[in-house]
Amino acid sequence: MATNYETHEYDVLVIGAGGAGLRAAIEASAAGVKVGLVCKSLLGKAHTVMAEGGMAAAMGNVDDRDNWKVHFADTMRGGQYVNNWRMAELHAKEAPARVHELEAWGAVFDRTKDGKILQRNFGGHKYPRLAHVGDRTGLEMIRTLQDHGIHQGITVHMEYTIISLLQDGGRVVGAFGYDRERGRFRIFKAKAVVLSTGGLGRAFKITTNSWEGTGDGVSLAYHAGAELLDMEYIQFHPTGMVWPPSVQGLLITEAVRGEGGVLRNKDGKRFMYDDIPDNYKSQTSTDPEEGWRYTQGDKNAKRPPELLTRDHVARCIRREVKAGRGSPHGGVFLDICWIKEKIPNSAEHIKKKLPSMYHQFMQLANLDITKEPMEIGPTTHYAMGGIRVNGDTQATNVPGLFAAGECAAGLHGANRLGGNSLSDLIVFGKRAGEYAAKYAQENSAGQINDAQVEAAAREALEPFDRGATTAANIEGPYQVQYDLQSMMQELVGIVRLENEMSRALDGIGKLKERAAKIAVYGHREYNPGWHTAIDLKHLLTISEAITRSALDRKESRGGHFREDFPDKDPAAAKYNNVLSKAADGSMKLRHEPIPALPEHLKQVIEEMK
Ligand code: FAD
Secondary structure (H helix, E strand, O other): OHHHHEEEEEEEEOOOOOHHHHHHHHHHHHOOOOEEEEEOOOOOHHHHOOOOOOEOOOOOOOOOOOOOOHHHHHHHHHHHOOOOHHHHHHHHHHHHHHHHHHHOOOOOOOOOOOOEEEEEEOOOOOOOOOOOOOOOOOHHHHHHHHHOOOOOOEEEOOOEEEEEEEEEEOEEEEEEEEOOOOEEEEEEEEEEEEEEEOOOOHHHHOEOOOOOOOOOOHHHHHHOOOOOOOOOEEEEEEEEEEOOOHHOOOOOHHHHHOOOEEEOOOOOOOHHHHOOHHHHHEOOOOOOOHHHHHOOOOOOOOOOOOOOHHHHHHHHHHHHHHHOOOOOOOOOOOHHHHHHOOOOOOOHHHHHHOOOHHHHHHHHHHOOOOOOOOEEEEEEEEEEEEEEEEEOOOOOOOOEEEHHHEOOOOOOOOOOOOHHHHHHHEEEHHHHHHHHHHHHHHHOOOOOEEEHHHHHHHHHHHHHHHHOOOOOOOHHHHHHHHHHHHHHHHHHOOOHHHHHHHHHHHHHHHHHHHHHOOOOOOOOOOOOOHHHHHHHHHHHHHHHHHHHHHHHOOEEOEEEOOOOOOOOOOOHHHHEEEEEEEOOOOOOEEEOOOOOHHHHHHHHHHOOO
């Protein structure tokens, strides 16, 4: 009987305790409803804590020409105009207030000489816009939100994994999961649920994402009937570590380039000058001296080509490596130590501006970045696609279900600008919390269906049954997970081709069959094999969604690059790909026309040109 499982009851249940989840929980709690917050790991361990570069908000502290209109136009251009323009508008308008709110709650930002929040340059942002705390901005954001949230009466369930959403008719009325420590099942009843489960980088072999980034929220929402949007757009960050192998993929913040770091191939050439896209030519410097002045805050200088958008920089690096001009371990060189030619105490300067990077390379690669260039290469970083939401309320198409943060889609279009995620979390986390609380106040609790709960429990435990009965010739979850990640990396990665993606789709079908037969051994307490087996369903679901969307989009745009269709197709700029689960359980794709920009936003884009 489902009623035998320990049950917690809330008005609003927030799944995920990164920046988006914490901000949503704080807002819902402030509205006077009872809030529960569940997270897979310990509080403070979400991806948000890893964010280094900063949060984008047009406060104009360093360059007073900045304002919401410029930020809006930059976000739309970066997203290649397939963004949800309403989200881009709200984000640009509300981010400064959300950053000031963090400051009021105790966040200790770096400062300008006259005491304002300091803002740094980042790729695709016209003016210095990223509020930051050295290169530990995410840590400060999480610390501040946790400190503030802890006084709001939010109940936190750490180390709980949600494995399914519970529904009453179509409406979401709770969630079902297990505690990772004991392996015991739990029911969470709620009038409204907010998904804020972060990204899905673990679908690929080389990624900046931790073990938690398995796309759970996107998959949970999809299986509950929510629509997914823009799944083809994956951001491959240009600068991940390539050596040593144990840390391959680990992020090197864009702030290194923002502070003057340059990219060189094995011949020492700054190859980024070789290919500057037409739509960025007017803003990009071809003079190294001018590029350096830009990074040092010269308002009249143009940005260096190293600060072009991430998709473009990542492809240029891949080009150099493929042409045999790469570094010894298959990347290129990122050089910040060269600034000793410009700054007297450059080593101290680098350590002050980029403390985490300095330590990361010293400890993991035994390399002093103040003296030697780093070896770097592209790494899977961020999902622009995810759960389709209403721009104002963050509601999905499933009643009672909301989503915010990286697992939600729309704001970033085909490509996210650096720094626009942290601000996304606080702008739309707040909105999700506000509207979920409103929904909970307007609706009574739904019924938990025992059969649904039992089916979810049975499915979760099946791998144990197989382990107990068939010891020989049976696979564990790790091999299936590894094969999926390798295949996605190879066939649906940074450069895509029709025949390769078709092979990937067939491969996903076969991996699903293998996943249905995997076995796990041992008991339920802290059993990582079992946890991996459960996560596989999510990884397979999102991999299929990414591949289907990418196959359908026969053009190149932002984080989706097709070698067989390298140009943009103006007709394809008019729609987004939307995926949903059909009645027969198959994944269906449709084109959703992008609503026309309203006149006042058209004017903003015109003005900014
Ligand atoms: P996360 O912070 O990823 O949190 C997800 C939460 O969901 C976690 O608490 C997790 O435990 C929980 N969860 C997941 N699945 C389940 C489940 N099944 N059951 C229960 N709980 C679950 N962006 C910027 O704007 N600026 C930067 O400088 C920047 N730097 C970055 C550096 C790195 C190394 C990385 C990886 C990302 C960076 N990003 C940056 C991106 C940004 O940090 C993330 O997009 C953002 O933090 C995601 O926040 P979130 O709240 O959506 O999810």
